[in-house]
Amino acid sequence: MKFYITLLILLFPHGIYSQYVLENESVIYSFNTKGDKKMVLVKDNNNKYIQYRFGTKNKIELQFPANRTEDSWKQFHYIFYSRGGGKANSGQEIANLSFTKDGYQYLIYDTYFSKNEKLGTGF
Numbered sequence: 001m002k003f004y005i006t007l008l009i010l011l012f013p014h015g016i017y018s019q020y021v022l023e024n025e026s027v028i029y030s031f032n033t034k035g036d037k038k039m040v041l042v043k044d045n046n047n048k049y050i051q052y053r054f055g056t057k058n059k060i061e062l063q064f065p066a067n068r069t070e071d072s073w074k075q076f077h078y079i080f081y082s083r084g085g086g087k088a089n090s091g092q093e094i095a096n097l098s099f100t101k102d103g104y105q106y107l108i109y110d111t112y113f114s115k116n117e118k119l120g121t122g123f
Helices: 002-017 070-075
Strands: 025-032 038-044 050-055 060-064 077-083 092-101 104-113 118-122
Antiparallel strands (some): 038 050, 050 060, 077 092
């Protein structure tokens, strides 16, 4: 019985991401939106490329970049800022990943502000 439970647990995440994550890829970052859509940032297991995918569980609506090449790494810009000290110092962590497609800039963010203990994730 334990074998089947373990097998189910191992297969469950793959089923959720099967459209969004190929066999040669790993998830860097992912979240679901309030509108039942999914954002997934993946990379090739050998670091050959990075790719952003967004859409519903049945359809990827936006994939960037279109070509999976080593050049893809240069098309993303990552910024991370951290200030410690907790509430007394308004401690915070801000992680942003951005890219530009068809003249529009996309921003994926993950933030934490200790002053009000607010977490934020989105795009």
